[in-house]
Amino acid sequence: MLQRTISRIDLWRYRKVAQFCFGSVLDMGCGQQGLRNALSPSINYVGCDIDGGMVRGSAISLPFLDRTFDIVVLCEILEHLDAPGQAIREAARVAKNRIIISVPNDYSLVRLARLALGRDVEIDDEHIVSYNAFNLRSMLARSNFVTQKEFSFPLRLQLLPEIPIQSRFGYWQFSIADRRN
Template sequence: MKGKKWYKDPEIAEKYEPKRFSGAGGSYINQTEKSCVKNALGEIKDQKILEIATGTGRFSLMLAEMGADVTACDISSPMLEIAQTKADKKGLTDTINFFKGDAEKLPFKDNTFDKVMAIRFMHLVDEPEKFLKEMARVSKNTVIFDTFNLQSFRILYNKILPMDSRLYSNEEIKELAEKTNLEITDKIDSFVIPFAIYRFTPDLLANTLKEIDYTILNKQTGKKLSSVTYWKLKKKKTKEEK
């Protein structure tokens, strides 16, 4: 997996959220991502949710506040320490179990969780089929993840990013779902304008940029140019279950 050493750096962990989600542009990224994840998850109150690659706990804390019983793993101890501190401050210690772990070999029995999710993760993996199979194994039914898209403006600056993110076409995701015995039930397209542009946009121009993004995305051609897609999949029934 790309970036293992990079994400484990304490300095990277400390700067992770301030670098990405501060200012008007960063706040818009954070709010929009959380909204897309909420829409993909649906009702989760009292459900057992596993989040893979939780990082500093942005989504795990949101899930706990929505009433879910959350288990969250990451490979980075510094990231997890920040996530745990945030959970403690919000009084969510009893509803989130953070642990250091590798998504290739999850320490859970089959069908342990109602839903399993991984956001900002699939662009880093070298063998997506292996990871997706493991996610599906421990889920009772639903798997959610996001991808950076091949037919988007992200391709223009992808090579200069620290981990050279993997980009996917819709066809690749369909093939991946088929190989892992999953069925796509929903997809949410977002962000025609790549994340990085929002991060460096002055606060006074952020609203204008958001309006442009929204206008393009809500046109048919705009959806094809979205830089991020959130995928919701479910397990196909076995012969015995049919």
Template sequence: MKEPFLEPILRKIRIGKVVDEVKDIHRCNILDIGCGFNHKFLSSIEPYIEHGIGIDFKVQELSSHKIKTINMTLNETLPFNDCSFDAVTMLAVLEHIDKPRHIVSEVRRVLKNEGKFILTVPGKRAKPLLEFLAFKLGIINRKEIDDHKKYYDLDELKELISDVDGLKIIKHQYFQFGMNNFCVIQKY
């Protein structure tokens, strides 16, 4: 699958924000929701994890010593047992979700106590720029941007997370000139 020019660069920046959080989790068992067709994030953290599962409707299924990918469409329920993962990531995925509160509840369910939910999601300021880059210049994926349901600011992320019992935001930063959110949420 050929990607528009800017996609790999933006992905590398997102991955760079998240890798250090994962490195800090001893013997990490991680779920990457929306791992993408090439599961780049899971591949980049393989040396730091015990085991990783990636799910996406675009990924080709594979199974190696540490990484497994599952081709599936994200729907109402994650197909994993309660308290299965030390960390769950959603990198540039939340903006595509029709029922974000429900998915966040599912993430909480599959996280172990004290587990981390790590996400990146475009901020509201990013909308016009992303649309310009996709629709006018064609250097990011038009179909992906067209599928965005919502852009988030910190207050909206706080509201979404506070709607799900047992989760709290422990870190938030804007990056890419304030266009993107990086958020670490912990299950308690």
């Protein structure tokens, strides 16, 4: 697997996600395991990816028992999958308490600027589906998880510096959902 440097903006994302983590964490589609370094040393981290990670596995068929992890994280993978609903169901199956998702924000300044300029809104050819908070909330609810917090972060416009604040127009959409009792 080709190693690349993790960008400053990706580090911000991992730090945001880490704020909501505790206990044992499964990082689905972990890539270079960037989240691992943002987590407290007391957290038991497992990275799973089809092309690497500590455990090789697919997001739509995880090689773990039911409710194995306190938290399951899906950072920037749903938009790449043909079966995102199945990936969320698998995350719900192996999560005891929480699912954390980040996806590109449909309403980011980057996408809105591209739309205003008449350019393709989707930046990455590998993205199959786009999401907003409503879509994620609905998908999580079907898997018996209730969204506790949702926000967009950071503020970003191409060719300008990113601003590390939460905004409706932030680059990524985050959803933090807990299992219904």
